[in-house]
C-alpha cells in the first residue's frame with residue numbers, strides 16, 4: 095500500500111465526518127485571532143445567541159492597527175478612533191467569550207499573532223490551526239495543518255470547533271543542497287514563488303522538504319511557510335524534527351511532564367511515508383538560489399539581485415506583457431535597469447515573515463558600525479513581539495540599529511500593511527522584509543520591493559539595492 | 571445567508587490577472603467592525619482619483635473615468651468577468667462583502683485564490699470557474715457589445731450567452747445545496763454536534779496535551 099503524506103496524516107487525524115462529495119468537517123485545535131477579521135464573527139455569534147464551543151482553543155492579540163511608537167502617551171499612540179474601537183472591540187469580545195491566551199494592546203508579550211503563537215508554545219506539531227488571516231500558513235513550519243480562513247469561517251469555528259473543507263492536492267517542494275552565503279529562507283521562498291507563480295500552489299497544500307529545508311532554523315521554516323500563501327497554497331508544511339522539539343521545549347503552553355514524552359513520540363510519526371505520492375513535485379537546487387528581490391507588484395515578479403528590470407518587449411504573451419508594463423509603470427521603473435541601481439526611500443524590517451530574533455540579528459550584522467544612507471528617509475525596525483524585542487535589547491541589537499540611524503519600534507504588523515500610522519507616501523520606494531508587494535499595500539501609491547532582512551539592511555546603508563554577498567565581502 | 575439560484579445580468583469585465591484583495595478593498599476600510607457598507611469602496615484606489623478613507627461620502631469624490639466600473643455602459647452590472655487568480659492575497663472577507671454590497675452576484679474567472687473562493691460562497695456570491703479560452707471569448711463579446719448580459723443558472727450549472735452558447739461549470743453538491751437554499755452553515759454543522767463531541771473525546775484521549 096502506498097504510504098501517506100504528512101498532509102494526509104494531519105487531515106485524517108482531524109476528520110470528524112465526510113460527505114459523499116468530499117466535503118469534510120475538520121476538528122480545529124487552535125484558533126488564533128486578531129482585531130480586524132474577528133468583530134463580525136463575534137457579532138454573528140451574539141446575534142444568533144451562540145456560545146463558543148471551546149474558548150480554551152483561542153489565542154488572541156491585536157496587531158494590525160496597533161501603533162509602534164508613543165506607547166507612553168495617554169492614548170498609547172492609538173490615535174484614530176476607528177482603530178481604537180476595533181482594538182477595544184477585541185478586548186470586549188475576549189472578555190465575553192474567553193480565551194486561553196490574550197495579550198491586550200501594550201501587554202509585554204503582545205506582537206504579531208503568527209509570531210506569538212509559536213513563541214508561547216500554543217502552536218504544536220500535529221495540530222490544526224486556523225486564523226482569520228492568510229499568513230496562518232506560517233504555523234505549518236511546526237508540522238501543523240494551518241489554514242487562513244474568512245470571517246464567516248471564524249464564526250463557524252467559534253461555534254462548532256470545526257471547519258468545512260475539502261482535501262487539497264498535495265505538492266512537494268524539494269530543495270536539496272546547501273544554500274550559499276547570504277542566501278536565506280526568504281530568498282528560498284521568493285525563488286519558489288518565482289518558479290511556480292502566485293497561483294502555482296492554488297488548491298494545494300505544499301510540503302517543503304529536502305536537505306536545505308531541514309538545515310533551516312525554525313525561524314527560517316516559519317518564513318518559508320509564511321509565504322506559501324503567496325504561492326497560492328493555503329497551507330505550507332515542514333515535518334517536525336529535533337529542531338522543532340528543541341524550539342518548543344519549555345515554552346509556556348508546550349506539553350509538560352509525561353505529556354511531553356508522549357507528545358514527542360507522537361510528533362516523531364508526523365512525516366511523509368516512503369512511497370507516498372504527491373500530486374506534483376517541484377525541485378530546486380539550493381546552491382543555485384541567489385539573493386532575491388521583487389521588482390513588480392506581485393510576489394512572482396521576482397529576480398535574482400544580479401538581474402535587470404525586465405523588458406516587456408521580450409514577453410510574447412500579450413496578457414503577461416500588459417502585466418509587466420502595468421507593474422513597471424506603477425513601480426516607476428525603466429526596463430533593463432540593473433536592480434542594484436534602484437534607490438530606496440524607506441526600509442521596513444518586520445512583519446510575520448521576518449521579524450523574529452534571527453531576522454533582527456541578520457539585519458544587525460549588516461548595520462553594525464555603519465550609517466543609513468542620506469537619501470534613505472526612514473528605516474523602521476519592528477520586532478514581531480515583546481519577547482523578540484526584549485531578546486534583541488538584551489543582545490544590544492537595538493543600540494546597533496539606533497547608532498546606524500534606524501528607528502527601533504514597538505511590536506506589531508506596522509508597515510507590512512500600513513493600517514497604523516507607519517506607511518509609505520505616494521511614490522515612495524521601500525525595501526521591505528514583508529510578504530506582499532501589491533499596489534498600495536504599504537500605503538496608497540507606495541512601491542514595495544520584497545527582500546530578506548540582510549538585503550533590506552544593506553539597502554538602508556547603501557541607499558540602493560546591493561548584492562548582500564558583495565556587501566559582506568567588502569566588509570571582511 | 572442570501573440564496574443564489576439564477577441570474578440574468580449585465581456583465582462587467584476586469585481585464586487583468588492576479589487582482590488581489592488589497593485592490594478589491596484597501597486596508598483602511600478594514601477598520602470597520604460591521605459587515606455591510608463596503609460597496610462604495612470596492613476597488614477604491616482604481617475607482618477614485620482621491621485617497622479614500624472610511625466614512626467618506628463617495629458620491630462627492632472624483633472618479634477615474636477610465637476604470638471600467640465607472641463607465642456608463644457597465645452601471646448596474648451584476649456579473650463580474652475576471653482573469654486568473656482573482657482574489658489572491660489576504661483572507662479578508664471584506665472583499666466579497668464589498669463585491670456583494672456593490673451589487674455583483676456572480677464572478678466568472680479561469681481561476682480563483684482559495685480563501686477568496688470559499689469566502690464567496692458564505693456570502694451568496696457564486697464564483698464560477700471556466701476555461702481560459704472561454705473567458706477570452708466572453709471578454710471579447712462583452713467588450714464588443716454594449717449591454718452584454720449573461721444568464722447564470724445554478725440548478726443546471728450553466729452560463730449562457732446572448733447568442734445561446736452555453737458553458738457548464740462545476741460546484742460541489744454541498745455548496746450548491748447551501749447556496750440555493752441560503753442555508754446557515756453553522757446551523758447545518760451543529761446538526762452533527764454529537765459527532766463533533768464524540769470526536770473531541772477521542773482526540774483528547776489520544777493527545778491530552780492539546781486540551782491541557
Ligand code: SF4
Nearest residue numbers: 229445446507510511
Ligand atoms: S505582519 Fe503583515 S502579513 Fe503578517 S499578519 Fe500582520 S499584516 Fe498580515
